[in-house]
Amino acid sequence: MALSIYNSLIREKQLFVPLHPGRVHMYVCGPTVYNDAHLGHGKTYVNFDVMVRYLRYLGYRVLYVQNITDVGHILDSGEDRILQGAQREQMQPMQLAEYYTRRYYRDMDRLNVLRPDITPRATGHVHEMIEWIEKLVESGHAYVADGSVYFDVSRFADYGKLSGRRLEEAQSGTRVQVADEKQSPEDFALWKKADPEHIMRWNSPWGEGFPGWHIECTVMSTKYLGHPFDIHGGGVENKFPHHECEIAQAEALDGTPFARNWVHNGMLMIRGEEMHKSLGNYITLEGAYERWDPMVIRFFILQSHYRGPLDMTEEAVDAAARGLDRLVGTVRALRKQAASAQEGEVSSDTSALLEGAREAFEAAMDDDFGTPGAIAALFDLSRAVNVRLSEVGALKQGDLDAIGSLFQSLAGDVLGVLPNEIATSQTAALSDRLIELLIETRRELRQAKAYELADRVRDRLSELGVQLQDGPQGTSWIVS
RNA sequence: GGCGACGUAGCCAAGUGGUUAAGGCAGGGGUCUGCAAAACCCCCACCGUCGGUUCGAGUCCGACCGUCGCCUCCA
Known part of the structure; x- marks a missing residue:
């Protein structure tokens, strides 16, 4: 191609x-x-x-x-x-x-x-x-x-x-x-x-x-x-x-x-109409950023083909936001698991998966910069990776690194829709440990069937933007 | 009036002649879970209308309906 x-x-x-x-x-x-x-x-x-x-x-x-x-x-x-x-x-x-x-x-x-x-x-x-x-x-x-x-x-x-x-x-x-x-x-x-x-x-x-x-x-x-x-x-x-x-x-x-x-x-439209000051639907980027993360807007734009018109509705952008969350969620989970994964080389299964994803992505982009198809390829990859992430020990360090770098290359470098790496400052490292401490405490509360208190820990963390996710391998967390 | 683009599921959006029409969101049903969230599995479209070409059309041609853009300085 x-x-x-x-x-x-x-x-x-x-x-x-x-x-x-x-x-x-x-x-x-x-x-x-x-x-x-x-x-x-x-x-x-x-x-x-x-x-x-x-x-x-x-x-x-x-x-x-x-x-x-x-x-x-x-x-x-x-x-x-x-x-x-x-x-x-x-x-x-x-x-x-x-x-x-x-x-x-x-x-x-x-x-x-x-x-x-x-x-x-x-x-x-x-x-x-x-x-x-x-x-x-x-x-x-x-x-x-x-x-x-x-x-x-x-x-x-x-x-x-x-x-x-x-x-x-x-x-x-x-x-x-x-x-x-x-x-x-x-x-x-x-x-x-x-x-x-x-x-x-x-x-x-x-x-x-x-x-x-x-x-x-x-x-x-x-x-x-x-x-x-x-x-x-x-x-x-x-x-x-x-x-x-x-x-x-x-x-x-x-x-x-x-x-x-x-x-x-193609032109961008607002709810079916061209954007015009006189129509009262003129939206500056600065104004839009108050409502949505810039990365969401970028992702929304790239979900349609560049040559077509793009009709912007709140509903559509909100839907795009959830879609992007899904993609970013996989990358976050990947990084998280990389911290504790076993040493090991890339498996042939992972290599084949990544090769297929890259081919699908390039095929879409090669066809007149088909970003919607390229994004679809990333969603397919995301699902396949999520499946493997949920199997204990399925992915070794080498697998995680290889998957991570493909995501970085395609979603990060080419499409530019991955948020920048979160800087790991000393305070960030400390807050990570504090969150782990709370999770540990909550685990003990749950074992003691003190669910009310356990849920309160989860709810309060949620208010602070930390989402807990209970899974077979324990509790993981993400910052929303 | 002239030039041009587009009409695909509840919403967004790929697909440019050929097995089961990508993907996302929403929705429904499951798995997991103390509950929840996330994740995973399953389900959810005969492609604006009418003709035509073809063995075969969402995909080509024509007409019609509808939406939109440009026609002197808007990305």
């Missing part, structure tokens, strides 16, 4: 072959940092994070670039996002961008999203954008109009190849009035002249202004990843116009292909 990826450009799954053997260059459209990240960002960046992790698991050296959009751009209302946010928060534009950039990474860190290798800021690449735009003007693919520069879509025959749109069709039904200086309604801005009150502005051959939205991704992706590069990702909602325009700008000059694989992930 080998990895296949659905390529939006050709609309089918394709055996993945990187441009340079053993290396993958990947770009994903990052956030505009004018507000807190929401659950939709969570889905998108978890989806792409797992792709990066799996590619690395397969042995590729991945160079992962994700931009930070800190240039404002224009809203329908004619306002600039960053400017609007700066006014709202009483901050300077760059201060605002810095503030939300930090919060973005804080929120992503908690979701266990690995940071990209390079996180270029748009404001730091205005020079390169200007150079690129100049070349487009020189080659006749763009024109200057009243201090702004527009890409002439009619000069790029492939325009629409990603989104399946034709120019003739784009004419009707457009709901936004066309800027006067555009030659054609579908032409898009490469450079916008800055109004006097516009704070973020740069000098350019066309006067003071600021870059259009699409150009930053074209410039920054190719700067760090080459031209062409392997994978370009982003949300489906950006397929048109954003990604279509990126392609036009990148390929118009000399026909060099831009991204070889386009990967789009």
